[in-house]
Amino acid sequence: MAPYESWGRFIASHPSSVVPLRWRDSLPALSDGPYLAYGKGRSYGDSCLNNGGTLLDAAPLSRLIDFDRQRGIIHCEAGLTLDALLNVIVPAGWFVPVTPGTKFVTVGGCIANDVHGKNHHRAGTFGRHVVSLTLARSDGTQLHCTPKENVELFAATIGGLGLTGVITTAEIALKPIASPDIDQEQIVFTSLEEWDGLSRESDASYEYTVSWFDASRSPTRGLLFRGNHAAEGKGHAQRPSVHLPLRPFSIFLRPASMRLFNEAYFRANARRRGVHRVGFDPFFYPLDVLANWNELYGKRGFVQYQCVIPPAAGLAPVTELLSRIREVQSFLTVLKRFGSLPSPGMMSFPKEGVTLALDFPVGDRRLMPLLDDLDRLVANAGGAVYPAKDARMSAESFKRFFPQWESFARYIDPRFSSSFWRRVTYSE
Amino acid sequence: MMNVAVIGATSGIAEAVARRFAKEGARLFLAARNPVKLRAVADDLRVRGAVEIFVHQIDFADFEAHDGLIAAARERMPTVDVVLIAYGTLPDQKAIDRDPPAQVAAFTLNATSFISIASRFANLLEDQKGGTLAVIGSVAGDRGRRSNYVYGSAKAAVHAWCDGVRGRLERAGAAVVVIKPGWIDTAMTAHLRKGPLFMSAEAAGAAIHAAIIRRERVAYIPSWWRAISFVLKMMPSSILARLSF
Numbered sequence: 001m002a003p004y005e006s007w008g009r010f011i012a013s014h015p016s017s018v019v020p021l022r023w024r025d026s027l028p029a030l031s032d033g034p035y036l037a038y039g040k041g042r043s044y045g046d047s048c049l050n051n052g053g054t055l056l057d058a059a060p061l062s063r064l065i066d067f068d069r070q071r072g073i074i075h076c077e078a079g080l081t082l083d084a085l086l087n088v089i090v091p092a093g094w095f096v097p098v099t100p101g102t103k104f105v106t107v108g109g110c111i112a113n114d115v116h117g118k119n120h121h122r123a124g125t126f127g128r129h130v131v132s133l134t135l136a137r138s139d140g141t142q143l144h145c146t147p148k149e150n151v152e153l154f155a156a157t158i159g160g161l162g163l164t165g166v167i168t169t170a171e172i173a174l175k176p177i178a179s180p181d182i183d184q185e186q187i188v189f190t191s192l193e194e195w196d197g198l199s200r201e202s203d204a205s206y207e208y209t210v211s212w213f214d215a216s217r218s219p220t221r222g223l224l225f226r227g228n229h230a231a232e233g234k235g236h237a238q239r240p241s242v243h244l245p246l247r248p249f250s251i252f253l254r255p256a257s258m259r260l261f262n263e264a265y266f267r268a269n270a271r272r273r274g275v276h277r278v279g280f281d282p283f284f285y286p287l288d289v290l291a292n293w294n295e296l297y298g299k300r301g302f303v304q305y306q307c308v309i310p311p312a313a314g315l316a317p318v319t320e321l322l323s324r325i326r327e328v329q330s331f332l333t334v335l336k337r338f339g340s341l342p343s344p345g346m347m348s349f350p351k352e353g354v355t356l357a358l359d360f361p362v363g364d365r366r367l368m369p370l371l372d373d374l375d376r377l378v379a380n381a382g383g384a385v386y387p388a389k390d391a392r393m394s395a396e397s398f399k400r401f402f403p404q405w406e407s408f409a410r411y412i413d414p415r416f417s418s419s420f421w422r423r424v425t426y427s428e
Numbered sequence: 429m430m431n432v433a434v435i436g437a438t439s440g441i442a443e444a445v446a447r448r449f450a451k452e453g454a455r456l457f458l459a460a461r462n463p464v465k466l467r468a469v470a471d472d473l474r475v476r477g478a479v480e481i482f483v484h485q486i487d488f489a490d491f492e493a494h495d496g497l498i499a500a501a502r503e504r505m506p507t508v509d510v511v512l513i514a515y516g517t518l519p520d521q522k523a524i525d526r527d528p529p530a531q532v533a534a535f536t537l538n539a540t541s542f543i544s545i546a547s548r549f550a551n552l553l554e555d556q557k558g559g560t561l562a563v564i565g566s567v568a569g570d571r572g573r574r575s576n577y578v579y580g581s582a583k584a585a586v587h588a589w590c591d592g593v594r595g596r597l598e599r600a601g602a603a604v605v606v607i608k609p610g611w612i613d614t615a616m617t618a619h620l621r622k623g624p625l626f627m628s629a630e631a632a633g634a635a636i637h638a639a640i641i642r643r644e645r646v647a648y649i650p651s652w653w654r655a656i657s658f659v660l661k662m663m664p665s666s667i668l669a670r671l672s673f
Contacts (some may be wrong), residue, residue, distance in 0.1 A: 022440070025464050060440070060629075063472035089477060 009301030033415035039106035045391030078108030114159030124341035127158035157413035159345030178237030234280030250298030398424035440614025444633025459651025488636035
């Protein structure tokens with residue numbers, strides 16, 4: 001069993017205890033604390049950790065409650081993974097309205113982090129598709145929250161990092177699909193300006209867009225992936241996920257092997273021309289094929305840095321950011337334009353602009369000071385850094401990114417907290 | 429279509445196995461003590477694909493209720509293709525070490541009430557000349573150990589009873605499958621420290637489902653527990669008495 005780590009494996013996890021949640025109607029008494037619900041540990045930093053406190057393991061809350069196959073509304077317990085959900089809804093002609101890059105996350109985690117996907121420009125965040133949720137508070141109450149009922153707690157819980165209580169159930173509005181397959185196309189670009197035009201054009205006619213970027217090279221180059229649900233077809237078989245002993249093979253640690261990987265990835269994809277039909281697994285979840293790919297970063301782990309730069313600032317901050325990170329190694333740079341659809345969450349990260357996600361192996365001494373510099377750059381541009389992926393931002397940076405944090409804090413359950421929250425709200 | 433009766437349907441292992449049967453479109457008869465939990469399990473299995481679900485609320489320690497359980501299963505399903513008996517309690521051995529009534533109560537639920545229910549289902553399978561009686565035993569029943577000998581002795585009784593009744597039922601075309609789970613991550617083991625050797629309830633459910641379909645006589649879950657059990661069975665009592673697990 002997983003030792004309740006976070007995905008980056010950079011911050012050690014030391015909960016004082018772990019309590020499994022098995023039944024939504026008979027939760028354990030939450031009279032101690034601080035508590036934090038834990039799902040699948042796919043948050044990268046410490047937003048899913050509660051060192052010194054109690055983790056409430058929500059994974060056993062994995063039951064379906066109802067599925068309205070006509071209207072496409074699924075009602076389930078919040079520990080259900082998207083993987084398990086897809087197994088039920090895809091054969092019935094439905095898909096999750098928004099999905100992150102892995103299906104091994106829980107519905108509750110998708111809500112608490114208000115996750116986004118390759119269709120943000122069309123569908124906004126996951127929170128927009130939450131019809132209702134049940135929030136269990138430490139005082140023993142279970143509150144039904146919707147955009148019309150317990151409105152403030154609903155808004156605080158979407159993107160609320162699990163701090164408002166335990167999300168026990170949710171109703172999600174699904175998306176109808178004619179086929180589980182995706183018609184995918186990838187296009188090479190060689191500059192940020194070229195990407196800018198290409199991504200605007202693609203967003204207009206494609207449901208899903210995302211770009212991969214080789215940040216280790218100058219001049220830069222990358223691949224834009226775009227796709228739509230296929231109009232027909234029974235779909236490819238689902239792909240299994242394998243768990244391999246990867247710890248001895250930390251290839252992402254060495255610059256040479258990282259460059260080699262980027263080169264191979266670019267060549268393999270740049271060769272494919274035109275539209276081709278693929279299963280949803282390789283399109284949405286390419287990394288899920290290796291259940292523990294995070295171990296490729298060695299025993300010290302890695303940090304991810306995802307930020308958003310609002311359109312008012314133009315492309316200049318993005319260009320500067322990309323040139324700054326050449327000082328250290330980065331692998332898997334992902335680029336995407338967020339659309340203007342507002343998120344219902346009070347603390348949600350996505351907002352209109354360009355978002356960049358960068359992975360860095362831990363170890364280079366220049367890394368943390370560099371990321372602090374990037375924080376200032378992002379804050380000056382009016383942007384923000386994604387808490388679900390963060391393991392290192394300062395309290396000062398956090399408060400600049402999320403000035404609404406104080407009004408949000410009123411909705412936090414008095415017996416709930418997280419390692420992340422204690423770190424970013426710490427003040428002398 | 430398979431007709432499957434799950435006795436003790438709210439146990440973590442039973443629920444994981446039932447999800448497999450539900451996905452295949454089985455008709456399910458679910459029995460358990462707590463009606464709220466039973467309802468939660470039944471709703472889940474319906475969404476996962478079970479074509480028809482019947483629930484039956486019962487306190488397994490109440491021997492008077494056992495006839496009613498079998499009658500309800502017989503009434504709801506044309507035949508009983510699989511009966512999975514999965515209820516039980518894992519007492520805290522230290523807490524009951526010097527508590528004779530508590531030991532008897534745990535043994536009564538895990539062994540005596542099991543025989544009361546299982547023997548009724550055995551008669552049903554023998555009469556209908558087919559079907560599978562699947563029973564959740566335990567590796568703890570292979571050898572009495574200091575850390576769980578009350579639970580272990582009840583499971584040993586279950587194993588011996590199954591070994592014997594198998595000879596009777598196989599002559600009628602029915603099968604007896606004894607599942608011996610090792611370390612599975614469920615509510616029953618929530619208080620134990622989880623090592624890397626713990627198997628997820630989901631993986632255990634898949635393995636148990638496969639063993640039932642194959643009509644395996646004795647299935648260790650995970651399968652490598654068979655080797656550990658072999659060593660334990662061969663171990664001289666003088667050494668066993670010195671172990672603390």
